[in-house]
Amino acid sequence: MSQELHPNGALNQANELSSMHGAELTERYNKSLLGVFGTPSRVLVRGAGCHVWDADGNRYLDLLGGIAVNTLGHANPLLTSVITSQLATLGHVSNFFSTPTQIALAEKLLEISAAPAGSKVFFTNSGTEANEAALKLTRRNVGTEQTPRTKVIALEHSFHGRTLGALSLTYKHKYREPFAPLPDNVSWIPAGDIQALREAVDETVAAVFIEPIQGEAGVRELETEYLRAAREITQAAGALLVFDEVQTGMGRTGQFFASAPVLPDVMTLAKGLGGGFPIGAMIVFGEENTSWLTPGDHGTTFGGNPVACAAGLAVIHTIENEKLLEHVRETGDWLRAALAELDGISAVRGRGLLTAFELQTAVAPKFVSAALDAGFIVNATDEHTIRLAPPLIITREQLETFLAAVPQLLTAAV
Template sequence: MSGNVTGDGARMAARGAAGNAAWTERYRGAVMNTFGDPQRVLVRGEGPYVWDADGRRYLDLLGGIAVNALGHAHPALVAAVADQVATLGHVSNFFTTPAQVTLAEKLLEIVSPGGAPAGSRVFLANSGTEANEGALKLARRHGGPARPRVLALEGAFHGRTMGALALTHKAAYREPFEPLPGGVEFLPFGDVAALEAAMGDDVAAVFLEPIQGEAGVRALPEGYLARARALTTAHGALLILDEVQSGMGRTGTWMAHHLGHIGGGVVPDVVTLAKGLGGGVPIGAVVALGTDAATLLGPGQHGTTFGGNPLASAAALAVIDVIEREDLRAHAADLGADLRARLSAVDGVTAVRGEGLLIAAQLAGPVAKEAAAALLAAGFIVNPVREDTLRLAPPLILTAEQAGTFVAALPAALASAATAARDRS
């Protein structure tokens, strides 16, 4: 696949335009080294495919890390963005727009089955990190000095700004920036007894991901979320669910906590969203469910220049419309189940986790980086989220035939990875 030089890359090459190597060198001279060297320089996308500056095509099975829900250059999203920017691209939040209001109303419809409770409200931001920052401010406003503690889980990832980073467990992310905002305690993942022991009337909030993406696609065990809801209610704390990666149809339902074996009918106090919400256009949301959470922040206590802008709001509405109209939630559930079953049969894959099209393939050894590199060379983009685990979060429009090309290529990539790992050692 990657050997085929096609699309814009071929045209750029024919005109003598810079390829991957030249662009990467320019990147090194202009962009902060927060991500390391880019693996490729991408110039175009269509559906689930992208092309690099050398004209090679790749099946994008990461989707911008669960962002490109409709793939690349989806006609409905392109039309919505083009129409909106030609009409009204930005206004300050001294004003509102029909797109902003309509999106907030739509989110209140889909975040809870049957619609959000009366009095629920939405704050629109620009990213998942910003959404979690807003949710943390809700927790602090709710708790005040009498409730200084916030509980999160080992393996949690909630973002990289200072407040969101305080909620993120990985030491390598946290330690260079300590001291972080205080009061956050990390509990063992999925351990109900530890949660029960930690809860008290001095807890302001419990932050949970129904499915931890960065930790290797780990779903909360059945019953955990229900117990967390009961405990937070009993102690007067907020239950805040981070659905940034797992929301917007990715798991076969609008939200991962809608799945019976994860959420069991739980209604949280706050849900945070981003990633797939805008289909590639930056947007995030804090959805406060019920009057108590929705009224914690008043005028002047939170804000954003770009949050809820008409362009991003129109994009999000288009994404939601396509997911509904094309029944992509059911498609994600069905294709995800089939893909997980097929991956489980691949030699060298020891376990497969996930829901819908948020999937992790655990490998027989710590060769995920080598496997991802071999797959990239073969024309497939995946993420080595852990040393022994590959993460997939492809566009919801992915077809079974396209997924099958990846499954067919995986054994050779794993064999190549094993050889590379032996050479490395």
């Protein structure tokens, strides 16, 4: 086989770069990639299970999972095999056609979400695209000429994405203001306040968007009572209820969806759905809601790609067959109890393997840096808060290495 056709030949330049040290690769990154993420902390070259390695050979325990994405860890054998097999069979067909994997994943998502008859799925490539689709759908709930529905309600400290539509729902001012004017008529109300929700939702509201657990806000959970109230209030007013489960879905909290058993009109998914392969989804519940978008109203070239859908099927299969939901619940409860016993931590919260802990001093970014130097990947959501969202397969033994290191990391961060 010629060098041009050899599998490694197609990646000659990347293979050459792989022999370089991290500092040189970082320099080349800064010269060639747009700096919207700043300078990368490390250049990673491979992964296995819950660990990754950088270009200098250092190993890290991945306690962030690509921000709740790597459901099954890195280089999972089944996921790798399924993706490879599907790509070798059929890689892409456009939205003029469908594939068995696309249909099978849609049916599986309807099954595990306990969707009523007539519910449908729309596939996207990411969470922000799923929320874009949901926002477009809710724009069709226009009301009447006498009482037009022109408002959308979101929650304070919410995060729904960075594209213009999804960004219009996102609370943080520093994300939105540089790109104003955005799609308007969005109002934010305090999260978890049932009375504020009841006062905000009337016949002029088209939709309410809610994250069952606000991940970017520091893993702040909304009680089931609040979600039930949101369901009752929106139904009474004729508004659509949208649950953003981009970060919380696909087993992250110890059940497939953090909002269960409350059923919204629309649910958005991404992150953990593909186990690292890009895919998102919008599930529209009930036949009465699937008519809001009709042929030609929305589209995507890559959404529902057979390879991405095969990845989603492999993720769900593994979660079910290896009983990962039970493992996530038990491991998450144990982890939070252990964190709560450590000095220097003032609060711990979360569900399943989505956890945050607050430091008594405002040194969270320094804690992240110290943890990285010690071989742990974690994330700071603000000056006080550390977020953990490891692969769902992580073990107590692996987590114990981090717990043992926390006192030293706190000392190093001060």
